Amino acid sequence: MRSQSTDDYLKALYKLETEEKPVSTTALARLMKVTAASATGMIQRLARDKLVAYRRYYGVRLSPEGKRIALRVIRNHRIIELFLAEELGVSWDKVHQEAEAWEHVVSTEVVEKMADRLGNPKRGQRGQLIPERDGAMPEQRDHVLADAAIGALLRVTEVEDDDAGVLQHLVSIGLGPDSRLEITERRQYDNLLVIRVGGKTEILGPSLAQRIRVARLPVVRRSKEKVV
Numbered sequence: 001m002r003s004q005s006t007d008d009y010l011k012a013l014y015k016l017e018t019e020e021k022p023v024s025t026t027a028l029a030r031l032m033k034v035t036a037a038s039a040t041g042m043i044q045r046l047a048r049d050k051l052v053a054y055r056r057y058y059g060v061r062l063s064p065e066g067k068r069i070a071l072r073v074i075r076n077h078r079i080i081e082l083f084l085a086e087e088l089g090v091s092w093d094k095v096h097q098e099a100e101a102w103e104h105v106v107s108t109e110v111v112e113k114m115a116d117r118l119g120n121p122k123r124g125q126r127g128q129l130i131p132e133r134d135g136a137m138p139e140q141r142d143h144v145l146a147d148a149a150i151g152a153l154l155r156v157t158e159v160e161d162d163d164a165g166v167l168q169h170l171v172s173i174g175l176g177p178d179s180r181l182e183i184t185e186r187r188q189y190d191n192l193l194v195i196r197v198g199g200k201t202e203i204l205g206p207s208l209a210q211r212i213r214v215a216r217l218p219v220v221r222r223s224k225e226k227v228v
C-alpha cells in the first residue's frame with residue numbers, strides 16, 4: 001500500500017505542474033513545507049517507484065502512473081468533502097480536514113458509491129473541478145477574478161482556498177460558488193478591487209482576487225432572468 005506522504009507529494013506535484021513543468025525541487029519543498037533535502041529524498045523514492053521522472057538540476061515530472069494516482073486522490077478528496085457536507089451535514093469549514101485523512105484510505109468502490117449518491121457531481125464544495133471517474137481532468141475554462149473586465153456580469157465558479165478564515169470572510173460578504181458579482185472599479189494605487197455583490201459594495205485585496213475564479217455571464221438575458 002502507498003503511504004499517505006506518497007499521495008500528498010503526488011498531489012502537490014500535480015498542482016505545481018499546472019504552473020510549471022518540470023517542477024523544481026525548491027517549489028515542491030516550499031509547498032510541502034519541508035527542506036529541499038527531504039523533498040529530494042522523497043523525489044528519489046518516487047522515481048524508484050516509477051511515479052515520477054527526475055533529473056538533477058532539471059526537475060521532476062509525474063509519470064503517467066503518478067498522475068493517475070494524483071487524480072484519483074484528488075477525486076476522492078472532493079467527493080468526500082461533498083459527501084460529508086451534503087449527506088452528513090458536516091459544516092463546510094470542517095470537511096477539508098476530514099477529507100485530508102480519508103482520501104488516502106477510502107476504497108474506490110466506496111468513493112464511487114458516494115459519487116452516485118451525490119448524482120455524480122462535476123465540481124466540489126468550493127467549485128473545484130472534480131477529475132472524472134476514468135481519471136480525466138475536465139478543462140478549466142474560467143478565469144481569475146483579478147483579471148476579469150470591469151463592468152462585466154460574473155459568476156463565481158471556484159474559490160481556490162482551503163483556509164477556514166478566508167472562507168468564512170467570503171461567506172460573510174456573500175461570495176461563494178455561484179454568486180453573481182460585478183467589478184465596479186480596479187484601484188491602481190493600492191490594487192484593490194471594488195465589487196458589487198448581493199446589492200452591496202465590497203472591497204477585495206489582490207491576493208484574494210487571485211484565488212477566486214469566475215465565468216462571464218452570457219450577455220443575452222432571458223426575459224425572466226433577474227439581473228444583479
Ligand SMILES: [Zn+2]
Pocket residue numbers: 077081095096097099162
Ligand atoms: Zn479540501
